[in-house]
Amino acid sequence: MQQRCKHGSDGDIRLQDGDTQYQGRVEIYHNGEWRRVCEEGWGLNDAKVACKQLGYEDAHTAYINYNPRGTGSYWLSDINCAGAEEGLYNCSSRGWGTINSYCGTGDYDDAGVICKAPGDGAVRLVNTTSPYEGRVEVYYGGEWGRVCDYNWGFNDAKVVCRQLGLAGIHTSFRGWSPRGTGKYWVFNVNCGGSESNITQCTHGGVGVVNSGNCGQSNYDDAGVLCHGDGDGALRLINTSNAYEGRLEIFYSGRWGRVSDYGWDLSSADVACKQLGFTGAHTRLFSMSPRGTSRFWIHNLNCQGTEARLADCSHGGVGVSNSYCSQSSSDDAGVLCKGPNDGEVRLIGDSQYHGRVEIFYAGSWGRVCEYWWSLNDAKVTCRQLGFTGVLTYGSSWTPRGTSRVVL
Incomplete structure (x- = not known):
C-alpha cells in the first residue's frame, strides 16, 4: 500500500510497501524525485517526526532493514531528529544525496515506520466457537496481528480478559492451534496483571518480533480462556436416574468432561453435594459411553468441605494431560446418595x-x-x-x- 503527501514539494514523504496506510518504508521527495531513506542512524524520534508529518498522532516503531526494500537511490541517511520537528527535512542529516557508505543500493538498508492508528491496542479472540476463549489478536497500524506466546503468562491473559470486558481468567495458552497466518504485532508481553489494556504492558515493541521465538509459520500464538457466566455448574448425563452418571462441568459458555485422573471419593462427594444431594456413595471411573466434548479439568484434589467442584485444586481449566485424550474413556462419574x-x-x-x-x-x-x-x-x-x-x-x-x- 502506498501513502502520499501532496506531490511536488521538497521534503514531502510517503510510505511504501506497507500493509496499511499507517506503516511502510519511508520515501522522501526532493528535486522532483522520490527516493529512499537509509536506516543508518534511524530511530524512534525520527519515526515520530515522520508519522506526525504524515498527519498521524505518533509512531509505534522505527523499522530498520525494512522488507521489502526499495530499488532506487537514497536521498538521506544519518537522520537525527529531536522529535519536535515539523518534518524530516528539518532534522539534521548528512544532507541531500550525501549518503553513508553503509547504505548499499542493493541492500535492505531502508528506514520504515509503524504509525499510530485509530483503535490501536484493541484485542479480539479468534479461532474459537466461544466468546470466552481463543487465539489473541491485537490491532495496530490499521490491521489485526498475532500475539507471540514468548513469555506469555497468566497476568498477560488476565489483562486481555479484562480488556474484553470479561470477569476474569481461567487459563493462559501457548502454542494455540490452529495458528494464525498474519504477522506478529507483539512478543515478550509482560503485564503486572492490574492493567486495563494490553497497551499498558511492556513488550518487545510493536512489530518488533524475534523470529527465533515467533516463527511466522510456527505454532507460537498466545491464547486465553476467560471466565464466563455460569462457570463451574455441574450436570450428570448418560444415566437412567437423577443420582448417577457421567459428570460434566460448565466453563466459558460450554459443557466439558471431567477427567478421572486423580478422581477420588472426596471429589465425588463435593460434586454430589453441589448437585443438591447429601453426598456420594461411589466415585465412578471410565464412564461408558464416554463423552465427546473436551476435557475441562483433570487431577482434581478436593478436601471434601468445598461448596463447589470448581473450588477444588486441579490441573487447570482446559489444560489436559496425556491421561485425558479426547478419544479416551477417561471420564469421571458419580453415584450420589438419594x-x-x-x-x-x-x-x-x-x-x-x-x-x-x-x-x-x-x-x-x-x-x-x-x-x-x-x-x-x-x-x-x-x-x-x-x-x-x-x-x-x-x-x-x-x-x-x-x-x-x-
Missing part, C-alpha cells in the same frame, strides 16, 4: 423369603452372594422387621436382572 437409600426387600413367593434387593440412588439393585453369610442374613431380616433368620442361601434362583449394587 432418599431411602439402604432399604431392603425380598423378591420371592412370600414376604418371609426371597432374593435380597437393596435400594440405592433411586432404584432397586441386587446383592452379590460373594461373602454372604449368616450374620448378613440376620441383619437383613432384622431390618425387615422379623425376629431372626431360619436359613440363608446363595445362587438364588430365579436370579435377578437388575444390576448388582452391593
